[in-house]
Amino acid sequence: MERRASQESLVELIDSGQFLAAEEIFSERRTNEPMEMVIRAEVAMYFDRLEDATALLEEVAPRIADINVAARFSLTKGRLALWQGDDAQAQTQLQSAYHFYLFLNDSFGISRASLNLARFARRHGEFEDAATRLEAAHGGIKGRTSKRTEYLRGIILTEQGAVAADRGEIESATELYSEAMRLLKNSERGRFYARALVGMADLKCAQGDFQNSLEIYKEADTVLERYDLRRDLAQGQLKLARALIRLKRFERAEKLAEESRELRRGDPAGESEALSTLALILLERDESEVSSQHAQAAVELSDQSSSTGARVRSRIALGHVKLAASEFKEATEILREGAELARRSVGSFARRIELEATIYLAEAFHSVDTRAGRTELVRASELLNQIDDAFLTEEFNRVSAKYEEQIVFTDDNRLVFDGNQLPRWQDAKRTLEGFLLRNALRQTNNSLTRAARKLGVSKVHVHNLKKKHGL
Numbered sequence: 001m002e003r004r005a006s007q008e009s010l011v012e013l014i015d016s017g018q019f020l021a022a023e024e025i026f027s028e029r030r031t032n033e034p035m036e037m038v039i040r041a042e043v044a045m046y047f048d049r050l051e052d053a054t055a056l057l058e059e060v061a062p063r064i065a066d067i068n069v070a071a072r073f074s075l076t077k078g079r080l081a082l083w084q085g086d087d088a089q090a091q092t093q094l095q096s097a098y099h100f101y102l103f104l105n106d107s108f109g110i111s112r113a114s115l116n117l118a119r120f121a122r123r124h125g126e127f128e129d130a131a132t133r134l135e136a137a138h139g140g141i142k143g144r145t146s147k148r149t150e151y152l153r154g155i156i157l158t159e160q161g162a163v164a165a166d167r168g169e170i171e172s173a174t175e176l177y178s179e180a181m182r183l184l185k186n187s188e189r190g191r192f193y194a195r196a197l198v199g200m201a202d203l204k205c206a207q208g209d210f211q212n213s214l215e216i217y218k219e220a221d222t223v224l225e226r227y228d229l230r231r232d233l234a235q236g237q238l239k240l241a242r243a244l245i246r247l248k249r250f251e252r253a254e255k256l257a258e259e260s261r262e263l264r265r266g267d268p269a270g271e272s273e274a275l276s277t278l279a280l281i282l283l284e285r286d287e288s289e290v291s292s293q294h295a296q297a298a299v300e301l302s303d304q305s306s307s308t309g310a311r312v313r314s315r316i317a318l319g320h321v322k323l324a325a326s327e328f329k330e331a332t333e334i335l336r337e338g339a340e341l342a343r344r345s346v347g348s349f350a351r352r353i354e355l356e357a358t359i360y361l362a363e364a365f366h367s368v369d370t371r372a373g374r375t376e377l378v379r380a381s382e383l384l385n386q387i388d389d390a391f392l393t394e395e396f397n398r399v400s401a402k403y404e405e406q407i408v409f410t411d412d413n414r415l416v417f418d419g420n421q422l423p424r425w426q427d428a429k430r431t432l433e434g435f436l437l438r439n440a441l442r443q444t445n446n447s448l449t450r451a452a453r454k455l456g457v458s459k460v461h462v463h464n465l466k467k468k469h470g471l
Helices: 002-015 019-028 034-046 050-063 067-084 087-104 107-123 127-140 147-166 170-187 191-206 210-226 230-246 250-263 268-284 288-302 308-324 328-343 348-365 370-384 390-404 425-443 448-455 459-468
Strands: 407-409 415-417
Touching: 002 019, 002 034, 002 147, 019 034, 034 050, 034 067, 050 067, 067 087, 067 107, 087 107, 107 127, 107 147, 127 147, 147 170, 147 191, 170 191, 191 210, 191 230, 210 230, 230 250, 230 268, 250 268, 268 288, 268 308, 288 308, 308 328, 308 348, 328 348, 348 370, 348 390, 370 390, 415 425, 425 448, 425 459, 448 459
Parallel strands: none
Antiparallel strands: 407 415
């Protein structure tokens, strides 16, 4: 009886978001009771000890004889599989948990299972299904007020905020995240509170409000550091670094990216993302050689992982390096790889990084194949109809403007006429005359005689052209 009461107390702690208290209890005593082992696995998951969680669940699985334990086991194993990217296992276990709780008529358990099935649906870009499941999860605890319902309600609202943001419902997403932050700050104050903060900061960034995103990201990072959640902290630091890049605050951004890299040492995906960010920072500071080395290393590391995000981001970074070096053909090849990798993935994040890769692919094509570039701009325009991102919208407009130019002077002193959008004859003639004359005079130290010889015309003609163009 005493042991059962103790287990119920631990369940209550976990369901209320009090993971630090549960961790302290387990540091002093633990048993091999099946329910307690499942709870210990949940605590291990919360603190990013995924291997420990996996071992505990594998050990307890053959010993489960109670339906309540089976329901919690399935939910925990499904959540773990979701974190590890094992979609087939996640779906099977979460659906089993849902049906267990349905049989038990446990509305709180049904809500938790529905929440995680909604996460699964959102990951696969099924926003309508996710929204429906989240409404059901919310309905299961409607009208109830307790520590555990307030905690669960906060997590549900965070997910609803993410779905609203994915659907472009910015005002609704802002309200949902705000309420989630309030509830989780008053209940858990840990990983899920930080997740709500990051969601709100991401929303600010999408709207181009980078300055106001900074303090929110910083608060999230403080929480994650206090709980020693190194993986989430590393990701949070990179998000903050990217916001600082938009604000041209490169020194602080570089420091954060370096810290993130240290936290993710030994994790190819995490280290690759940090190196990709560092490459962009160094490129902005004209340290092109080191930037190129970082970007190349980021690509190599990302290819050792299964992370689509890391693989695409590394190729975007290397594409930027190639663009800056006027290596346009190489830029198109690497950025096309990135865009295609993202295109084969599902979910809102995949669409966002596909948009980013596609915009810069179109920019690279502008100096190689304008017809192909226009095709990529059409794709980017279609993606922008689904995604709300102020910075990428500006970048799309900037690159699109290049395709409106009929005559282009490149950085490496070349004059380009667009055969797909021909200029007027007189405009083209005047531009070509000025271009040839300026370069001929520059190469001959302003000697009319030698400039005329170089251009194959008379000295008088050069003199007249010089007057005409006001040189």
